[in-house]
Amino acid sequence: MIQGSIVALVTPMHNDGAVDYENLRRLVEFHIEQGTDALVAVGTTGESATLSETEHCAVIQAVVKVVDGRIPVIAGTGANSTTEAITLTQLAKDAGADACLLVTPYFNKPTQEGLYWHYRTIAETVAIPQILYNVPGRTACDLLPETIGRLASIDNIVGVKEATGDLSRVKQIRDLCGDAFALYTGDDASSCEFCLMGGNGSITVTGNVAPKLVHEMICAAMAGDRVTAEAIDAKLTALHQHLFIQSNPIPVKWAVAEMGLMERGIRLCFPVVRAAMQEAGVI
Numbered sequence: 001m002i003q004g005s006i007v008a009l010v011t012p013m014h015n016d017g018a019v020d021y022e023n024l025r026r027l028v029e030f031h032i033e034q035g036t037d038a039l040v041a042v043g044t045t046g047e048s049a050t051l052s053e054t055e056h057c058a059v060i061q062a063v064v065k066v067v068d069g070r071i072p073v074i075a076g077t078g079a080n081s082t083t084e085a086i087t088l089t090q091l092a093k094d095a096g097a098d099a100c101l102l103v104t105p106y107f108n109k110p111t112q113e114g115l116y117w118h119y120r121t122i123a124e125t126v127a128i129p130q131i132l133y134n135v136p137g138r139t140a141c142d143l144l145p146e147t148i149g150r151l152a153s154i155d156n157i158v159g160v161k162e163a164t165g166d167l168s169r170v171k172q173i174r175d176l177c178g179d180a181f182a183l184y185t186g187d188d189a190s191s192c193e194f195c196l197m198g199g200n201g202s203i204t205v206t207g208n209v210a211p212k213l214v215h216e217m218i219c220a221a222m223a224g225d226r227v228t229a230e231a232i233d234a235k236l237t238a239l240h241q242h243l244f245i246q247s248n249p250i251p252v253k254w255a256v257a258e259m260g261l262m263e264r265g266i267r268l269c270f271p272v273v274r275a276a277m278q279e280a281g282v283i
Contacts, residue, residue: 001158001182002072002099003200003222004037005215007207008045008186010253011059012262019055021062023262028066030261034211036071037201037218039063043076043101044138045205045249057091064096074203078103078133082118089126099129101161101203106139112147123154130156135163135186145169149176161186161203170197188240192233195221205248206239209255210282238276245272259283 009031012023031039041063042048042056051059060075067073075092077100079085089100104110105118123130132151134143142164151157160177162169163186173183184203185194191202195218207214213232221229243251251273257264258274259282277283 001180001200002038002074003182005035005207005211005218006038006040006074006184006201006203007031007036007211007214008040008043008203008205009063010208010249010256010262011042011046011051012253012256014263019051019059020263021058024059024062025066027256027261028063031207031211032067032070035215036207036211037215038072038074038098039067040074040076040101040203041097043074043133043203044103044135045208045252046076047249048076048078048103049106053088053091056088057095060092060097061095072098074099074101074131076101076103078105080105080108082121085118085122086125089122089128089130093126093128097128099131099158100126101131101133103133103135104139104141104143106141109140112144115141115143116147116150119151119157120154123151123157127156129158131158131182131184132160133163133186134160137163145172145176148173152177152181158182159184159200163187165190167193167197170194170199174198188236188243191240192217192221192229196224196226196229205243205252206236208252209239209243209259209277210236210280213280213282235280238279239273242272242276 012020041060075097077088077092136142159182161184165187182200185191188206217232
């Protein structure tokens with residue numbers, strides 16, 4: 001099971017919008033040095049919805065190549081078309097990804113039965129570990145715990161990224177799916193408590209900016225050390241909040257550029273984000 005601080009990696013771009021592969025390499029090395037436990041390449045924070053299929057595959061290949069087996073790589077391969085999701089998932093498998101993360105179909109507003117068959121079809125078509133991704137605030141679609149429970153019986157559906165921020169779902173999903181099924185939070189603000197309640201880690205945006213602190217906080221929480229986890233999380237509270245003052249990933253990409261890890265790309269100024277970074281001690 002992949003566990004811990006799993007960074008939803010931003011995709012660095014030049015000012016003309018082209019993918020910046022040199023700074024992508026630098027970012028991967030930065031996260032490995034800082035103790036990040038795994039990376040998500042081309043998740044929604046990595047702008048999966050705006051990259052072409054060719055770019056999507058190339059970024060996954062680049063991340064897998066640089067990582068070179070040192071930590072797991074999870075590829076974002078979700079789509080609102082089942083056929084497209086299958087294509088992307090197969091491309092990720094061929095590229096050498098360790099697992100895939102599949103967001104619920106957005107805009108379509110499928111039924112729970114439709115969601116079941118969407119995910120079941122992908123899992124039965126491509127033999128790679130797959131993680132469900134529920135983020136109704138962005139997709140207008142809520143993958144309910146009961147449906148997750150049905151999907152957990154499929155061998156290569158191994159976990160879920162639950163980004164509702166509803167902590168009551170931790171126990172619900174655990175009871176339905178068992179201990180071998182991975183529960184990841186996608187909500188940084190509640191990630192500490194989520195892991196204290198038995199979650200297996202966080203697929204984190206904040207980890208792009210403060211990877212060492214997020215890794216330490218998640219590890220402490222997973223170990224049941226509430227005092228340490230909450231003390232570290234207190235330093236991150238402003239980042240959890242202000243990295244979402246505009247639509248993700250605009251603020252986080254600005255913050256990573258402010259750290260000198262990639263080109264600015266986004267030229268707007270975020271003084272509250274800078275203050276949050278100073279509070280966390282990352283600049």
